Amino acid sequence: MNVQSPPEKLTARDYATDQEVRWCPGCGDYAILKAVQNTLAQLEADPKNTVFVSGIGCAARFPYYMETYGFHTIHGRSPAVATGVKLSNPDLNVWVVGGDGDMLSIGGNHTMHAIRRNVDLQILLLNNQIYGLTKGQYSPTSKIGTKSPSTPLGSIDNPVSASQFALGVGGTFIARSSDILQKHLPEVLKRADAHQGTSFVEIFQNCIVYNDGAFKHFTEKSVQDEMQVHVEHGQPLLFGKDKSKGLVLNKDEQRLEVVTLGENGVTKADIAVHDETNRSMATMLAQMDPPTMPVALGVLYCESAPTYEAAVHAQIDQAREKGEGDLAKLLHRGQTWTVE
Amino acid sequence: MSEAAAIDTAEGQPQEVESAVVRFAGDSGDGIQLTGSQFTMTAAISGNDLATFPDFPAEIRAPAGTTFGVSAFQINFGASNIMTSGDQLDVLVAMNPAALITNLEDVKTGGVVIADSGAFTDRNLKKAGYEENPLENDSLHNYRLVKIDMSRLTVEAVKEFGLSNKEALRSKNMWALGLIYWMYGRTRQASVDWLKSKFANKPEIADANIAALNAGHAFGETAEMPAELGTIQVETAKIEPGTYRTITGAESVALGLLAGSQLADLNISFCSYPITPASSLLHQLARMKEFGVVTFQAEDEIAAAAAALGASYAGSLGITSSSGPGIALKMEVIGLAIGTELPMVIVNSQRAGPSTGMPTKTEQSDLYQAVFGRNADAPMPVISVSTPSDGYVVAIEAIRIATKYMTPVMVLTDGYITNASEPWMIPDPSTHERFDVEFRTDPENFQPFMRDETSLARPWVKPGTPELMHRIGGIERSYDTGHISYDPDNHQKMTDTRAAKINGIANDIPEQEVANGEPGGKLAIVGWGSTYGPIDRAVGNMRDQGYDVSHIHLRYIWPLPRNLGDLLKTYDNVIVAEMNNGQLRTLLRSEHLVPAEGLNKINGKPFLIRELEDAIRAKLEN
Numbered sequence: 001m002n003v004q005s006p007p008e009k010l011t012a013r014d015y016a017t018d019q020e021v022r023w024c025p026g027c028g029d030y031a032i033l034k035a036v037q038n039t040l041a042q043l044e045a046d047p048k049n050t051v052f053v054s055g056i057g058c059a060a061r062f063p064y065y066m067e068t069y070g071f072h073t074i075h076g077r078s079p080a081v082a083t084g085v086k087l088s089n090p091d092l093n094v095w096v097v098g099g100d101g102d103m104l105s106i107g108g109n110h111t112m113h114a115i116r117r118n119v120d121l122q123i124l125l126l127n128n129q130i131y132g133l134t135k136g137q138y139s140p141t142s143k144i145g146t147k148s149p150s151t152p153l154g155s156i157d158n159p160v161s162a163s164q165f166a167l168g169v170g171g172t173f174i175a176r177s178s179d180i181l182q183k184h185l186p187e188v189l190k191r192a193d194a195h196q197g198t199s200f201v202e203i204f205q206n207c208i209v210y211n212d213g214a215f216k217h218f219t220e221k222s223v224q225d226e227m228q229v230h231v232e233h234g235q236p237l238l239f240g241k242d243k244s245k246g247l248v249l250n251k252d253e254q255r256l257e258v259v260t261l262g263e264n265g266v267t268k269a270d271i272a273v274h275d276e277t278n279r280s281m282a283t284m285l286a287q288m289d290p291p292t293m294p295v296a297l298g299v300l301y302c303e304s305a306p307t308y309e310a311a312v313h314a315q316i317d318q319a320r321e322k323g324e325g326d327l328a329k330l331l332h333r334g335q336t337w338t339v340e
Numbered sequence: 341m342s343e344a345a346a347i348d349t350a351e352g353q354p355q356e357v358e359s360a361v362v363r364f365a366g367d368s369g370d371g372i373q374l375t376g377s378q379f380t381m382t383a384a385i386s387g388n389d390l391a392t393f394p395d396f397p398a399e400i401r402a403p404a405g406t407t408f409g410v411s412a413f414q415i416n417f418g419a420s421n422i423m424t425s426g427d428q429l430d431v432l433v434a435m436n437p438a439a440l441i442t443n444l445e446d447v448k449t450g451g452v453v454i455a456d457s458g459a460f461t462d463r464n465l466k467k468a469g470y471e472e473n474p475l476e477n478d479s480l481h482n483y484r485l486v487k488i489d490m491s492r493l494t495v496e497a498v499k500e501f502g503l504s505n506k507e508a509l510r511s512k513n514m515w516a517l518g519l520i521y522w523m524y525g526r527t528r529q530a531s532v533d534w535l536k537s538k539f540a541n542k543p544e545i546a547d548a549n550i551a552a553l554n555a556g557h558a559f560g561e562t563a564e565m566p567a568e569l570g571t572i573q574v575e576t577a578k579i580e581p582g583t584y585r586t587i588t589g590a591e592s593v594a595l596g597l598l599a600g601s602q603l604a605d606l607n608i609s610f611c612s613y614p615i616t617p618a619s620s621l622l623h624q625l626a627r628m629k630e631f632g633v634v635t636f637q638a639e640d641e642i643a644a645a646a647a648a649l650g651a652s653y654a655g656s657l658g659i660t661s662s663s664g665p666g667i668a669l670k671m672e673v674i675g676l677a678i679g680t681e682l683p684m685v686i687v688n689s690q691r692a693g694p695s696t697g698m699p700t701k702t703e704q705s706d707l708y709q710a711v712f713g714r715n716a717d718a719p720m721p722v723i724s725v726s727t728p729s730d731g732y733v734v735a736i737e738a739i740r741i742a743t744k745y746m747t748p749v750m751v752l753t754d755g756y757i758t759n760a761s762e763p764w765m766i767p768d769p770s771t772h773e774r775f776d777v778e779f780r781t782d783p784e785n786f787q788p789f790m791r792d793e794t795s796l797a798r799p800w801v802k803p804g805t806p807e808l809m810h811r812i813g814g815i816e817r818s819y820d821t822g823h824i825s826y827d828p829d830n831h832q833k834m835t836d837t838r839a840a841k842i843n844g845i846a847n848d849i850p851e852q853e854v855a856n857g858e859p860g861g862k863l864a865i866v867g868w869g870s871t872y873g874p875i876d877r878a879v880g881n882m883r884d885q886g887y888d889v890s891h892i893h894l895r896y897i898w899p900l901p902r903n904l905g906d907l908l909k910t911y912d913n914v915i916v917a918e919m920n921n922g923q924l925r926t927l928l929r930s931e932h933l934v935p936a937e938g939l940n941k942i943n944g945k946p947f948l949i950r951e952l953e954d955a956i957r958a959k960l961e962n
């Protein structure tokens with residue numbers, strides 16, 4: 001018998017394939033790919049038990065660049081394919097990567113049902129508020145007025161908020177980060193990996209070609225302190241330079257408000273403390289929009305709940321406890337008769 | 341009216357018949373399907389060959405007494421070679437005016453019509469569209485009419501059990517069954533046992549039903565009914581020794597899928613979305629958890645197919661099932677299965693279309709969709725189920741082909757086969773030939789699209805296997821490595837290879853045989869799927885009369901059997917009989933340049949034997 005030496009610790013590079021990455025130079029997807037590879041290295045994820053599933057779109061090229069198992073499927077269907085993978089083999093660690101058009105437009109239905117079933121997947125929604133691969137049409141997350149080849153006079157339909165959607169359909173883990181937050185993003189991804197059930201991570205991603213600067217009003221260095229609040233469970237919702245601002249809960253109006261420490265007698269004790277198990281608070285955080293409110297990043301919501309595939313296999317195990325199926329007996333079940 | 345049966349009849353003698361066709365018809369709430377299945381079981385136990393045809397409305401609880409709420413169950417039983425549920429009825433049991441008006445035209449002249457006169461109220465007559473009571477105005481003089489107030493007699497029979505009038509009337513179907521048992525000299529024991537076990541928790545309901553069954557039987561014995569009604573002897577069949585059960589198409593496909601997965605040593609992931617008439621397959625498999633069968637009711641047809649493919653990717657056998665419109669939604673996923681060369685089984689229980697069409701009515705109109713219905717050059721094997729029990733071997737064969745050739749396979753069945761039943765000699769699964777799947781585990785020279793030289797199949801690798809990590813997807817794949825490739829020559833080569841792989845399956849399936857008759861001659865009737873029964877019976881009858889006609893029945897629709905073209909060319913004439921507007925005919929003409937003609941029926945009902953006999957006669961007497 002061969003003596004197996006302990007495997008060397010893998011680095012981020014070990015999770016990269018030999019395939020040339022073909023996103024546009026400067027695309028936010030590069031940073032997200034790097035963050036995911038870093039995360040897997042930090043988690044010491046076993047490549048053979050890791051599967052990346054994607055649909056169609058720029059983001060959906062992701063599996064080709066990951067030295068794991070990968071399945072690049074069809075537009076919108078990746079959550080459904082991934083559900084089948086988990087049903088078949090619950091031991092696999094399955095990541096689903098897609099964009100806003102893939103997961104909220106053509107695949108919105110599958111995203112909803114994967115989330116509400118709580119299939120143990122990490123769903124990374126790379127939201128750039130535009131269709132990239134089809135050359136720049138507006139997407140279901142584009143702001144009203146987005147001018148694009150299909151909306152030359154500006155888009156007129158209301159955008160959907162990915163995180164509010166995920167909260168609304170009963171998601172058990174909803175988090176947000178951004179392509180440029182190279183320290184924050186891996187931490188969020190690690191939490192997503194640890195969560196049992198659907199981990200829904202909305203990652204704001206800049207499309208340098210068709211929607212450049214879509215998020216700069218809260219991601220640019222000059223404004224990021226004032227326009228981002230990084231939420232942490234059990235910690236006060238403070239932000240701004242020197243953490244001088246915070247969010248308080250206006251109980252009369254049931255909404256969050258921005259306050260400045262020291263003004264009007266506000267102290268740190270007045271600041272709302274993030275409770276990631278509180279869906280109402282998570283919803284209020286997800287609703288915040290610049291310029292009046294900062295964008296909430298981090299784990300907005302996390303609750304423990306049974307996973308779908310575990311429940312499916314528990315029913316099977318329960319049935320098998322009463323006796324393993326016997327095909328010959330099954331064929332004879334019910335009324336039979338014998339001809340001599 | 342008088343309590344005793346009033347009967348208008350020509351005098352007749354007690355008779356012995358080779359076979360008989362009985363149809364029960366009533367409101368969808370009358371328990372007609374249960375009545376039919378009980379009669380079926382008793383006929384089978386008595387040694388009759390049989391075929392049944394349940395026909396029920398699309399509406400779950402259609403308003404009582406309406407014509408669109410009529411549910412019917414037909415059984416043809418007798419000596420062997422009962423191939424169909426029968427063209428014409430010997431006996432119609434009509435539980436109300438709507439049942440009579442919608443079913444009367446199928447009763448043969450001189451046939452027996454048993455009507456529950458208690459249900460022929462003014463209100464029910466009006467609902468059915470009768471201006472006057474047909475039981476009273478001699479309009480049924482071409483039939484032997486038996487008028488019985490079954491409603492009142494049932495209520496009386498169950499009086500002692502203290503049920504409400506409404507509850508008591510629920511046993512009316514058993515009263516009618518008892519009478520028919522008496523007519524055909526059948527024992528009631530199997531049904532009594534069944535009622536006791538079905539209503540084990542409600543003994544008063546069991547007792548009431550048994551009392552009604554007995555009362556119906558006793559009524560036949562004691563009432564002054566013409567003798568011939570009580571002494572109909574139906575010949576028993578010469579049946580091969582063995583243990584039998586009745587089986588529907590849904591049951592046989594479900595059991596075949598389970599058996600096939602065991603022969604392949606795979607777990608099943610059955611992913612489906614409810615649709616008539618395919619849902620019964622999901623229901624069957626959902627009850628097989630002790631075999632490790634995973635069933636998944638997806639959010640839509642697309643997700644069902646996608647999840648099945650995901651399961652196959654992960655190393656289970658992914659199966660999805662639907663009917664025509666749902667299959668259309670799955671096609672993009674099926675294309676992905678073809679491109680990524682993963683095994684998958686798609687069961688299509690065809691129904692009348694296009695679009696929603698007639699969901700509860702049968703048709704064979706998805707052949708084009710199965711063979712051609714995808715974007716691009718996307719070949720896929722297609723095989724069909726010919727009889728209610730045939731689904732067992734067809735489902736096993738679908739799994740064998742899917743796993744050996746790493747391809748999706750479509751199984752075509754239809755609404756008729758799904759619900760119809762026939763006796764089935766139960767096979768011994770330990771005698772089936774195994775085809776265990778070998779997953780690739782060896783990293784030496786591994787390439788995800790490197791092919792087996794003979795089958796042209798690529799290796800199947802389970803995620804979780806060390807050192808074989810790889811990526812596959814819908815973008816064209818480089819010939820060996822599977823990497824994304826836009827190379828023109830590679831696409832040509834891959835397209836050619838995908839076609840060659842599927843065409844090569846023709847060398848791995850049996851040559852086409854003649855089902856009835858011989859190779860060569862004046863006329864071949866070619867069929868596929870559920871037309872097997874009526875074609876075979878019609879061809880048999882015509883051959884008995886000296887006509888030179890043979891029956892060829894296809895199981896394999898794509899690829900076609902390798903000898904089929906040569907075989908068809910041995911006949912002067914070829915008629916393709918199918919329940920669509922000529923789909924197999926088009927395929928045979930284009931593949932084999934044979935001047936096939938069509939016999940096409942698209943009214944939601946199976947062929948009648950005489951329709952086929954007429955076509956044969958017309959062709960051969962010209």
